[in-house]
Amino acid sequence: MQKHNFSAGPCILxxxxxxxxxxxxxxxxxxxxxxxxxxxxSKDFVEVMDNARNLALEHLGLQNxxxxxxxxxxxxxxxxxxxxxxxxxxxxxxxxxxxxSDKAIKEAKLLGEVVEVATSKSENFNFIPKNYTVPxxxxxxxxxxxxxxxGTQMQSFPETKIPMVCDMSSDIFSRQLDxxxxxxxxxxxxxNMGPAGTTLVVVKEDILGKVSRVIPSMLNYxxxxxxxxxxxxxxxxxxxxxxxxxxxxxxxxxxxxIEKINNQKAELLYNEIDRNPLFEGFVTKxxxxxxxxxxxxxxxxxxxxxxxxxxxQTGINGLNGHxxxxxYRASMYNAxxxxxxxxxxxxxxxxxxxx
Amino acid sequence: MQKHNFSAGPCILxxxxxxxxxxxxxxxxxxxxxxxxxxxxSKDFVEVMDNARNLALEHLGLQNxxxxxxxxxxxxxxxxxxxxxxxxxxxxxxxxxxxxSDKAIKEAKLLGEVVEVATSKSENFNFIPKNYTVPxxxxxxxxxxxxxxxGTQMQSFPETKIPMVCDMSSDIFSRQLDxxxxxxxxxxxxxNMGPAGTTLVVVKEDILGKVSRVIPSMLNYxxxxxxxxxxxxxxxxxxxxxxxxxxxxxxxxxxxxIEKINNQKAELLYNEIDRNPLFEGFVTKxxxxxxxxxxxxxxxxxxxxxxxxxxxQTGINGLNGHxxxxxYRASMYNAxxxxxxxxxxxxxxxxxxxx
Numbered sequence: 186m187q188k189h190n191f192s193a194g195p196c197i198l199x200x201x202x203x204x205x206x207x208x209x210x211x212x213x214x215x216x217x218x219x220x221x222x223x224x225x226x227s228k229d230f231v232e233v234m235d236n237a238r239n240l241a242l243e244h245l246g247l248q249n250x251x252x253x254x255x256x257x258x259x260x261x262x263x264x265x266x267x268x269x270x271x272x273x274x275x276x277x278x279x280x281x282x283x284x285x286s287d288k289a290i291k292e293a294k295l296l297g298e299v300v301e302v303a304t305s306k307s308e309n310f311n312f313i314p315k316n317y318t319v320p321x322x323x324x325x326x327x328x329x330x331x332x333x334x335x336g337t338q339m340q341s342f343p344e345t346k347i348p349m350v351c352d353m354s355s356d357i358f359s360r361q362l363d364x365x366x367x368x369x370x371x372x373x374x375x376x377n378m379g380p381a382g383t384t385l386v387v388v389k390e391d392i393l394g395k396v397s398r399v400i401p402s403m404l405n406y407x408x409x410x411x412x413x414x415x416x417x418x419x420x421x422x423x424x425x426x427x428x429x430x431x432x433x434x435x436x437x438x439x440x441x442x443i444e445k446i447n448n449q450k451a452e453l454l455y456n457e458i459d460r461n462p463l464f465e466g467f468v469t470k471x472x473x474x475x476x477x478x479x480x481x482x483x484x485x486x487x488x489x490x491x492x493x494x495x496x497x498q499t500g501i502n503g504l505n506g507h508x509x510x511x512x513y514r515a516s517m518y519n520a521x522x523x524x525x526x527x528x529x530x531x532x533x534x535x536x537x538x539x540x
Numbered sequence: 541m542q543k544h545n546f547s548a549g550p551c552i553l554x555x556x557x558x559x560x561x562x563x564x565x566x567x568x569x570x571x572x573x574x575x576x577x578x579x580x581x582s583k584d585f586v587e588v589m590d591n592a593r594n595l596a597l598e599h600l601g602l603q604n605x606x607x608x609x610x611x612x613x614x615x616x617x618x619x620x621x622x623x624x625x626x627x628x629x630x631x632x633x634x635x636x637x638x639x640x641s642d643k644a645i646k647e648a649k650l651l652g653e654v655v656e657v658a659t660s661k662s663e664n665f666n667f668i669p670k671n672y673t674v675p676x677x678x679x680x681x682x683x684x685x686x687x688x689x690x691g692t693q694m695q696s697f698p699e700t701k702i703p704m705v706c707d708m709s710s711d712i713f714s715r716q717l718d719x720x721x722x723x724x725x726x727x728x729x730x731x732n733m734g735p736a737g738t739t740l741v742v743v744k745e746d747i748l749g750k751v752s753r754v755i756p757s758m759l760n761y762x763x764x765x766x767x768x769x770x771x772x773x774x775x776x777x778x779x780x781x782x783x784x785x786x787x788x789x790x791x792x793x794x795x796x797x798i799e800k801i802n803n804q805k806a807e808l809l810y811n812e813i814d815r816n817p818l819f820e821g822f823v824t825k826x827x828x829x830x831x832x833x834x835x836x837x838x839x840x841x842x843x844x845x846x847x848x849x850x851x852x853q854t855g856i857n858g859l860n861g862h863x864x865x866x867x868y869r870a871s872m873y874n875a876x877x878x879x880x881x882x883x884x885x886x887x888x889x890x891x892x893x894x895x
Contacts, residue, residue, distance in 0.1 A: 206576075382775030
């Protein structure tokens with residue numbers, strides 16, 4: 186049975202990418218060797234790494250603008266620490282919009298003062314705070330562009346002269362932004378970019394080298410830049426699959442092309458959530474709704490068994506909400522076809538009709 | 541053409557493992573979903589992680605002995621830092637046997653005093669120092685069991701009452717040792733265990749929690765243990781392939797079975813290096829020779845082009861020595877068949893005969 190994969194991450198990837206990845210595990214570049222058993226210093230893999238780094242910058246429009254792209258390990262969780270290690274001298278400003286912001290703040294506090302400029306924590310993060318002030322004397326401002334768990338997404342970013350750092354793990358490459366406003370962007374691969382196991386870091390070089398502490402080698406962005414993202418053995422397979430996914434996106438027309446499809450998917454689902462009396466959205470302010478992760482609930486819990494059964498019968502996978510929100514969460518990452526959203530909407534409508 | 545893969549790492553993996561890994565990328569456990577697009581919290585993947593952790597302890601004979609196995613990210617290079625973060629309160633003792641020991645020492649020095657108990661650095665690490673004293677008042681003793689670059693391997697370990705920490709990246713699961721002598725063992729997967737992108741850490745729980753510093757979450761072994769190696773999204777594919785490789789080793793008869801084959805391979809090659817007047821080994825003391833990585837040179841540089849040509853013609857891959865040693869390095873990890881070593885020896889003999 187065909188599956189409709191709404192998983193929150195790791196998540197759906199393009200079929201053509203999966204096909205090529207499987208082939209490379211058996212025989213890479215016609216070498217008669219597997220991708221995962223050759224040296225990461227071989228010409229064939231260095232080319233993969235270079236392509237992946239270039240494609241990332243190209244998609245974000247950040248080529249030749251003083252930025253470097255790195256493929257590191259440890260996920261966004263290690264970036265929470267690395268950002269502070271590399272940038273936090275005295276004070277940093279954080280916007281707290283969810284579980285991941287909260288964790289980023291916790292790690293940063295180990296290395297300096299953290300000012301929380303605003304938070305929606307008391308409302309279980311069901312909206313994005315606005316009208317906050319970013320202190321001018323902070324070393325940097327940190328925010329999370331999309332909150333996977335709660336289904337909120339920042340639609341605008343503050344104007345500030347201090348470096349802006351953004352965790353874009355769950356919406357990078359899904360929509361057009363002026364990425365040059367950010368001095369550092371990081372993202373775990375396992376949403377729109379590839380499989381779990383590698384983390385993209387895009388950093389403007391001129392913000393580095395300004396803290397007085399000695400930074401451990403593996404946490405030091407400068408070292409990773411100097412070694413062209415190969416200070417130590419990189420996560421070969423995850424980087425390769427990310428490269429293929431970035432190439433797939435380019436062939437499709439890039440971020441602007443996928444954004445149109447992502448808008449269609451989000452509109453289709455949110456329209457149904459708003460129209461259908463059986464459902465309600467979790468996010469209180471519609472302008473804060475995420476186009477990647479739609480969180481919603483059945484108003485009547487007694488329909489849960491029937492709804493879940495319909496989901497199962499139609500091959501819908503990964504729709505359970507996160508435990509801190511409950512209900513349902515439809516993650517509609519780049520590789521999810523519009524057709525899958527239509528299947529979900531059809532079920533919501535048939536439940537309404539009592540089918 | 542069939543390849544004989546002597547790569548130093550990432551390196552050869554069993555064909556059956558590559559086959560199953562490729563299948564899982566297309567359709568995992570008959571879910572009609574790829575291994576790399578399902579949640580790491582799904583029943584199917586949690587089972588993979590549990591299996592991998594259990595198999596690692598089982599192979600090392602460390603089940604029910606107070607040890608925990610973790611599959612982390614960042615490679616041995618991040619462990620250099622984590623070991624010190626978690627264990628170094630005042631002073632640590634390090635044996636310096638090569639590039640990787642040297643790097644481990646560098647990171648540890650950021651967190652406390654490091655006593656280098658012995659080193660062979662002045663001789664370009666061409667032997668393993670012996671007869672050193674491990675200070676009784678150090679927090680731990682750290683060593684590297686096998687030095688991939690130089691081709692040396694520790695055949696015995698000091699008797700000490702302080703916790704012994706060992707980087708076994710390049711010879712774990714290749715030979716029987718009394719692993720209970722070690723309080724912490726770590727190993728990047730990309731030699732005998734799997735593809736690049738995950739790191740095995742086996743740690744005795746009772747050595748943790750004794751330092752006074754606050755440890756950042758991602759560097760804290762206790763947190764990873766509490767979260768059963770899923771504090772954040774693990775490197776799904778590398779963990780899965782590692783699990784398959786550990787299962788392959790178990791089906792083969794475990795470490796004791798593979799050790800016999802590894803001994804045969806090493807004997808075959810070293811006998812030829814010693815017998816054949818055209819070649820000389822790099823390691824000065826034969827008892828320090830590594831059974832994983834044999835480093836050797838042509839005595840007459842003028843034969844290099846011919847030898848290299850023969851290697852290419854017979855499909856031998858990855859035999860170039862590391863730049864800090866030069867010459868040749870034959871890495872004979874678990875998955876390399878005896879037959880591949882025979883092919884190499886045949887070439888060495890035909891060169892001698894002037895063929």
